[in-house]
Amino acid sequence: MATKLDKYNFKEIESKWQQIWDESGLNRAADSPERDRKFYMLVMFAYPSGDIHMGHFRNYIIGDAIARQQMMKGVDVLHPFGWDAFGLPAERAAIARGIHPHDWTLENVAVSRTTLQKVGISYDWSREVTSCLPDYYKWTQWIFVQLFKNKLAYRKRGFVNWCPEDKTVLANEQVKDGKCERCGTAVIKKDQEQWYFKITAYADRLIDDLDTLPGWPENVKTMQREWIGRSYGAEIDFVIEETGEKLPVFTTRPDTIYGVTFMAIAPEAEIVDRLNLEGEFKEKVIDYQRKALARSDIERAAVTEEKDGVFTGKYAINPFNGERVQLWVADYVLAGYGTGAVMAVPAHDTRDFAFAKKYEIPIKVVIHPDANTTLDVSEMDDAFVEYGPMVNSEHFDGLAGKEAITSVTEHAQKQGIGRAKVNYKLKDWSVSRQRYWGCPIPIIHCQKCGLVAVPEDELPVLLPRVKDYIPKGRSPLADVPDFINVGCPECGGEARRDPDTMDTFVCSSWYYLRYIDPHNDSEPFSKDKAARWMPIDYYIGGITHATGHLIYFRFFHKFLQDIGWVDTPEPATRLFNHGMVMDSKGEVMSKSKGNAVSPITLTEERGVDVARLAMFFTAPSEKEVLWSDDSVTGVEKFAISRFYPLIGLYRGSNPDLKQYFKREDLNEYEWGLYIKLNQTIKKVSESFDRLQFNTAVAALMELTRDFVPDRVSNTVLNDSVILKAVQLAAPMIPHMAEEMWQQAGCKGSVLKSGWPGYDPEAVTGDEIEIAVQVNGKLRDSVMVAADADQETVEKVAFESPKVLRFTENKEIVKKIYVKGRILNIVARG
RNA sequence: GCGAAAGUGGCGGAACUGGCAGACGCGCUGGAUUUAGGAUCCAGUGCCGCAAGGCAUGGGGGUUCAAAUCCCCCCUUUCGCACCA
Numbered sequence: 001m002a003t004k005l006d007k008y009n010f011k012e013i014e015s016k017w018q019q020i021w022d023e024s025g026l027n028r029a030a031d032s033p034e035r036d037r038k039f040y041m042l043v044m045f046a047y048p049s050g051d052i053h054m055g056h057f058r059n060y061i062i063g064d065a066i067a068r069q070q071m072m073k074g075v076d077v078l079h080p081f082g083w084d085a086f087g088l089p090a091e092r093a094a095i096a097r098g099i100h101p102h103d104w105t106l107e108n109v110a111v112s113r114t115t116l117q118k119v120g121i122s123y124d125w126s127r128e129v130t131s132c133l134p135d136y137y138k139w140t141q142w143i144f145v146q147l148f149k150n151k152l153a154y155r156k157r158g159f160v161n162w163c164p165e166d167k168t169v170l171a172n173e174q175v176k177d178g179k180c181e182r183c184g185t186a187v188i189k190k191d192q193e194q195w196y197f198k199i200t201a202y203a204d205r206l207i208d209d210l211d212t213l214p215g216w217p218e219n220v221k222t223m224q225r226e227w228i229g230r231s232y233g234a235e236i237d238f239v240i241e242e243t244g245e246k247l248p249v250f251t252t253r254p255d256t257i258y259g260v261t262f263m264a265i266a267p268e269a270e271i272v273d274r275l276n277l278e279g280e281f282k283e284k285v286i287d288y289q290r291k292a293l294a295r296s297d298i299e300r301a302a303v304t305e306e307k308d309g310v311f312t313g314k315y316a317i318n319p320f321n322g323e324r325v326q327l328w329v330a331d332y333v334l335a336g337y338g339t340g341a342v343m344a345v346p347a348h349d350t351r352d353f354a355f356a357k358k359y360e361i362p363i364k365v366v367i368h369p370d371a372n373t374t375l376d377v378s379e380m381d382d383a384f385v386e387y388g389p390m391v392n393s394e395h396f397d398g399l400a401g402k403e404a405i406t407s408v409t410e411h412a413q414k415q416g417i418g419r420a421k422v423n424y425k426l427k428d429w430s431v432s433r434q435r436y437w438g439c440p441i442p443i444i445h446c447q448k449c450g451l452v453a454v455p456e457d458e459l460p461v462l463l464p465r466v467k468d469y470i471p472k473g474r475s476p477l478a479d480v481p482d483f484i485n486v487g488c489p490e491c492g493g494e495a496r497r498d499p500d501t502m503d504t505f506v507c508s509s510w511y512y513l514r515y516i517d518p519h520n521d522s523e524p525f526s527k528d529k530a531a532r533w534m535p536i537d538y539y540i541g542g543i544t545h546a547t548g549h550l551i552y553f554r555f556f557h558k559f560l561q562d563i564g565w566v567d568t569p570e571p572a573t574r575l576f577n578h579g580m581v582m583d584s585k586g587e588v589m590s591k592s593k594g595n596a597v598s599p600i601t602l603t604e605e606r607g608v609d610v611a612r613l614a615m616f617f618t619a620p621s622e623k624e625v626l627w628s629d630d631s632v633t634g635v636e637k638f639a640i641s642r643f644y645p646l647i648g649l650y651r652g653s654n655p656d657l658k659q660y661f662k663r664e665d666l667n668e669y670e671w672g673l674y675i676k677l678n679q680t681i682k683k684v685s686e687s688f689d690r691l692q693f694n695t696a697v698a699a700l701m702e703l704t705r706d707f708v709p710d711r712v713s714n715t716v717l718n719d720s721v722i723l724k725a726v727q728l729a730a731p732m733i734p735h736m737a738e739e740m741w742q743q744a745g746c747k748g749s750v751l752k753s754g755w756p757g758y759d760p761e762a763v764t765g766d767e768i769e770i771a772v773q774v775n776g777k778l779r780d781s782v783m784v785a786a787d788a789d790q791e792t793v794e795k796v797a798f799e800s801p802k803v804l805r806f807t808e809n810k811e812i813v814k815k816i817y818v819k820g821r822i823l824n825i826v827a828r829g
Numbered sequence: 830g831c832g833a834a835a836g837u838g839g840c841g842g843a844a845c846u847g848g849c850a851g852a853c854g855c856g857c858u859g860g861a862u863u864u865a866g867g868a869u870c871c872a873g874u875g876c877c878g879c880a881a882g883g884c885a886u887g888g889g890g891g892u893u894c895a896a897a898u899c900c901c902c903c904c905u906u907u908c909g910c911a912c913c914a
Contacts, residue, residue, distance in 0.1 A: 177911090219833060223909060226832075231913075251914060264914090307912080337913045344914085351912055425913055543908080617854070618841060624907090626841075634854040641869090686845080695843065698853035705853095771849040776895045778849055816894050822848045826894050 008644050008736070010607030017735045018120055026749055027122040032532050033076035040533050041067040041077060042515075042572070044541030044549070045084040045131075045508045050108040052115050054581040054589055054615075054627060055542075057599035061612045062578055062621050062691065063540050064121045068731035069688050071122070072755040078533055079122055080515035082129030083109050086137075087504040088166060088182060091437040095470060101437040102465065105132055115600060119608050120735055122751075127518045131439075131507040136514060138460035139524035140507050141442040143556070145453045146563055148443065152198040153431075155451065159268055159335065160430055162190035167471040168434045169194060171503060172427055173548040178299075189268070189293055195441060195500065196428040199555045203228050203424045205569075206554055215574030220546045227547040229425025234409040236418035238263060238343065240275065241315040241324060247271060250338030250423050254412070255404035258393040259345040259366035261356065262326040263316050264309060266333040267292040269340035272312075275327070281313035285329050292331040307332045307355040318343075319417035321394070330355065338423055346383065347375070353383035366392050429552065431503045436469035436476040438501025446488035446495040455489050461497065475499035508549055509556040512536055512571060527565060536572035543577040550575070576691060578621050584628035597627055609733035610636045616693035616732055635697065639733065642704050646722050647740040649709045653719045654745065657727075660759040661717060663766075669711045675765050676706050677721050681758040684728045693732060700729055719744075724756045764820070772797045773824040774806040790817040797823050 021027060030038075043063040046056065067079040085105050094101040109130060116123065129136055147153035161170040165185035169192065174181045199206075207228050210221045233252035240247055249263070265272055267289040277285055288310045309330025316327050332351055333342050346356035346363040356363050365375045367388045374391075375384055387401040399407055412418025432441065440461045442454040454461055464483045469476050477483055478499035488495035510524070516533045517525035557571040582588055583595040603611045614632040619625045661674050680703040687696035703725060712718045723744060730737035730750045741750035764786050770793055771781045780802040784793050794815060797803055803825070810827035817823050 219909080222833060226910060229910095229913065233914085249914080253914075332912050332914095334913060342914045349914065351914075423913075425910095546909080620842080623842090628841090628855095630855050631841075633856095638854085692843095694841090695853080698843075701853055769849085773849080773895075776893095781849065814894060816848090818848050818895095822895085824848080824894055 008607075008640050010609065010735070013739045014118075014120060014608050014735045017738045018117065020738075021120075021122070021749075024749070026751060027079065027124050028126055029078040029080070029124045030076040032529055033078075035532055037074075038076045038078070038533060038537075039067070039070040040536045040538075041070065041079045042512055042536045042539050043081070044539070044545065045082060045511050046112070047087070047089060048083045048085055048105060048108040048112045049089070050111045052112060052599060054597055054599050054625075057119065057611075058581055058615050058621075058625065059540060059542070059578055060116070060119070060121050061615060062576075062693075063538070064734075065616070065688070065693060065731040066538055066540075066691070067122050068734060068751055069755060071751050072727065072730065072753065074752075074754065077122075078127075078515065079124060080127040080129070080518075081116065081121075081123040081125070082127075082511060082515065083112070083131060084504060084508050084511070085109065085130050085132035086438045086501075086507055088168075088435065088437070090132075091435060091469065091471075094437075100465070101469065102132070105437075106130075119599070119603055119611075122734070127515050129511055129514050129518055131504075131511065132437075132463075134460045134462055135519075135521065136511075137439040137463075137507065139514065140439045140502065140510070141454070141459050141461060142456060142524055143510060143560075144442055144502065144506070145456060145459075147197060147559065148451075148453050150559075150563065152201060152559065154196055154198065155193055156196055156428075157191070157193040159189040160192050160194055161187045162192075163187055166435075167473045169430055169432060171430050171505070171548075173429075173505075173551075194430050195432040195443075195498075196430055197506075197555075199429045199551070200424055200426055202555050202558055203230065203426050204422075205558055206426075206551060209554075209558075209569055213570060213573070213575075216572075217575060217577060220543070220550065220575060220577065223546045224551055227426065227551065231423050233421055233423065234405075234412060234418050235339070235421040236343065236412055237319055238316040238325075238341075239319065240271075240327070241317055242276060243274065245271070245274060247316055247341055248339050248418075249341050249343045250421055251343055253345070253348065253405070254408040254418070255387070255390055255393075255396075255399070255401075256345040256348045256366055257318070257320050257343070257408055258390070258396075259347050259364045260318050260323070260325055260343045261346055261362045261364055262328055262344045262352075264328045264330040264333045264342050264344050264352075264355070265312075266335035266340040267329055267331050268335035269333075271341070272329060275312055275314050277312055277314070279313075281311065284310045285312055288329055288331075295331070307351060307358065309355065309359070311359070319412075319415070326361065328355075328359075336427055337425065347377065347380070348383050348385055350383045350385060353380075364392065366390060429503075429505075429555075431506055432498075432500040433503055434473065434475045434499075435471055435501055436463075436466065438504060439463070439507055440477070441498040441500050441502060443498040444486055444488060444495045445498060446491060446493060448493055449488055449490040449495075452488060452490050452495070458489070463501070475501070477501070505549060505552050509552045510560070512553070513560070513566070524565070530566050534566055535568045535570060536574075538574050538576065539572040540576045540578060542580070546577075576621070579619065579624035581625045581627055584626050589627070602632075606632060606636060609736045610639050613639055613697060613733055617697040618694065620694050621691040638697075638701055638704070639736065643700070643725075643729065644736055644740065646704065646707075646725065647743045649718070650722050650744045651715045651718055652745065653715045655716045655720045655723065657720060657723060657754070657756065659716075659720075660761065661714075661720075666714060666717065669708075670714055670717055671762075672765065673707060673712065673721065674717060674759075675762050676703055677724060678758040678762045681724065681728065681756045682763055685755070685758075688731070696728070696732070700725060726750060727753060727756050768820055770797070770820070771822045772800065772803050773822060774803060774827055776824060777806075779803050779806055786820070790815075790823075793817060793823050797825070 041063055043059055067077050071077045090101045090105045094104040161175050163170055163180040163185055165183045175187050180187055207225055207230055231252055233250055234254040235248045235250050238247045309328045312327045314327045315324045344352035346352040347365045348367055363377050368374050368391050369388045371389055389398050389400040390396045390404050409420050440463050442461045444452045446452055464480055466480055484497050486495055486497050513525045517529050553571055560566045589596040613635045617635045618631040680699045683699040684696045726737050726740045737750050766786055767783050768786050769781050770784055772779055780800045782796045784796055807827045813828050814826040
């Protein structure tokens, strides 16, 4: 019963199916799935900006296609969505428009949600999570308290990254090239007391467990390893000559200890204040410190040959040989790494070499390239930084490389003047923000009791609605007496709430667990449900989060594992970074550039499924897309004029889709078509596995092209081809597929109809084409039976005149046959 | 500077694990249809060549019967880290 075909009315069809899905609860995830029959598909938490752009659209439809295919495979799918709703953008937009951040954010959430619903992504909206609402941030605060109780949230005074424009502290991960990641303003150093999370306590596990994540892209793992930056070495205790204070330094090259000719200390290092500096030296050092602090990070980070510093007039003693070395303050030494001081070995470190040359500090060679080559200081124009045998190093002479390092370190340990030490570039995560629009820190400062966590049964600490939320450089909440003044939970005395709010990366570090149990009001989530749904099977988002969010959320997960809330060491087994969407000239799309193509406009003009198909087809998911209208032309034609009309050719046989055909039941064309169908199923399935939807679309185009119903007399075959094609396309173009499925009279949703398997007996034809090469060059191709052996293939090949032309009068040296593919004849003479 | 990834027609891109390079689509050319344009359909389309054939996967070398794919050197692009002692 071929349906009479109207023009494909996408508007009607899309809203019809979206409504049906909504009513039937198609996308609603099971509460407690079986652990081996579940699939947790997650896209990264989204900031509710009100309009979604092409990049989001691409991200979400990739996740959607995966989720829907899994649903077709019959597993329980969790595919949630939510809003990373606290943070600076809302606050700035609100200030600019004079709307309260709370109202502005919730309006945007509503608009964004409606938009996403219109593009038909299969989110389970009953699990929607919004991080700025108390029922969510109550548990963000709860986690803060757990970290605090476990001594992993602590306060520390020190120099922090400060953005003068946003008037707040930034985490290391939010500083790019010395500038604020958000507004581009040069970041300065500010001395402040702050909350930190002790992520460094997890540094080893965060590095080592990367090896347990084969499903993560190598580049992300590399970036994380480098960001954490573990290096092995030794800490050696130098001694300040005058005060006798120990000055430990970290070095990865203890084998150069006898080559130390000076020490350099970072200008910010505390120890500078305890050196008892005098007279002219004191003035110069203070002046230098002031200058160094005033310099922006960009200037200081610039790697120049010009190292500068000032001599303190003081000396330190090398504990290995008792030598007295000059103590300098120099800003090439980083305060935040190691102990903020370095032992300088000019002969064997490029930076120390440049510094020593400039200030005419002695250079002492203690490593030779090898036993037969010696270094002459007067002829060196750069440091020798490789490993080699130690010289001028007393009883260590002759030792080299690893052995030398171990031996020096062990000696230091025995003498009590040093120890083996591991250092990390990773610093503790600074989480206090002096802004209004964020999750309040659930801590009370009491004069008597110190820092006291807000009791768990009093959470959440509600963010008060205030009129004045404009940042002034200190937290706006500090000026809200009703909020700030509170009784101490321990002694009942007068106390003050912490006025800061949390970095939004805290909110986004655990949201994936809330999705599992979003309405739980007695716990952050149910352990049992988490055990069933975790880990995330596929996590999709931009590469930009490689060293930020993706480290933070691994850290949180490991912490939650340690306190018994989850039972997997890692939150996500498979990570995928989709490519960016650019305009046709390769420039990033943005509103300010005016080159942004809105996915909304596109879907309104051409339909959601056509827009999706165009995005899938134009490039594989990991590559960037240069978007142009031409991307739509071909697929639109295919979808509307080729694929959808297939349903008009359906003959109503209601075939059993699990049934395979036999050779003898089909005519020659039909058997060929059947093979094509099975090849397509195989190809599309493989394309999905690799997230190469472009080739999946191509395969469907080929099948459609090769399908000539006039030549098909077997009605069941005809109908099977159509229905299976609909199934294969369904994850990519769900509305159209549902409509076709229904028009064919099939019961239920195509998205629950099963994912087609291919008939292994029918992926290769009876006859196959074998390429024939002579000396590696293609000369002809011949048709042989699919099961032909080498002898047969050779026989046929040597009948080809095209082949004979190149083999005649020549000696056949060798024949290589690759089954089913190629025959290469090696001829000589 | 260091590290990683990638370079294939006019364009987006195919090519499993070393086995017919250019699937699929855009664009272009010719034809049909149309008052014209658009749309649609058919054919062609890597380069050179009338053909036979030759040459082609950033460039150069190598391994192999066979290389886009593996190895070495160089170039370019993108991304990440940029004084981490």
